[in-house]
Amino acid sequence: SATSNSILDRAIDSEEAQHKDFFRLEHVEGYHELSAKTKIFFSAAVAKWDAEFYVKVDDDVHVNLGMLATTLGRHRSKPRVYIGCMKSGPVLSSKNVKYHEPEYWKFGEEGNKYFRHATGQIYAISKELATYISINQPILHKYANEDVSLGAWFIGLEVEHIDDRNMCCGTPPGNALNLVSSYISTCQKLLPQS
Numbered sequence: 001s002a003t004s005n006s007i008l009d010r011a012i013d014s015e016e017a018q019h020k021d022f023f024r025l026e027h028v029e030g031y032h033e034l035s036a037k038t039k040i041f042f043s044a045a046v047a048k049w050d051a052e053f054y055v056k057v058d059d060d061v062h063v064n065l066g067m068l069a070t071t072l073g074r075h076r077s078k079p080r081v082y083i084g085c086m087k088s089g090p091v092l093s094s095k096n097v098k099y100h101e102p103e104y105w106k107f108g109e110e111g112n113k114y115f116r117h118a119t120g121q122i123y124a125i126s127k128e129l130a131t132y133i134s135i136n137q138p139i140l141h142k143y144a145n146e147d148v149s150l151g152a153w154f155i156g157l158e159v160e161h162i163d164d165r166n167m168c169c170g171t172p173p174g175n176a177l178n179l180v181s182s183y184i185s186t187c188q189k190l191l192p193q194s
Contacts, residue, residue, distance in 0.1 A: 040137075042054055046133075051127060052127055053124045053126055054124065055124040061122050080159045082126075083123060083164055084117075084119060084123030084164065085122075085168035086162075092104070114148055118151065123167065129157075
């Protein structure tokens, strides 16, 4: 964390000593560092585990692991797959908004939209794509928003984008048939579908 040896860090150290269930990254947390964290995460995960898929989930999203396994199982035979709640929202050029993109000019004229990419709350990528990130980490460009960066890294590759609406946030917790649920009920309204 940004404040080493904090109460939270000590609690995590204690749980890690007892359960050995944390995956720590050499990274200082910060909203503007999420794209860097994404590169570091996938690179470290590929080095640590030989998996068919790697899944990124925000800490405020609840995942039905059975449904996630079923969803991923449907795509096991595909070598380069990117699964998530795909969106395409406006590129925000105004500096006084939360999702401001300093490099907005790279996306064309003012008012343009981003290319399709998965929302950052949860997405899965196949082993080949995670390996691609790991190998190319030093030269992958980081945009202001982590989900846009990930989508940009795949835009010129032969990747199958799977728009799985079951991976969209905003579904209240408690329904056993949901793949994900979240207390974030307005996330789809932030960047509208197109």
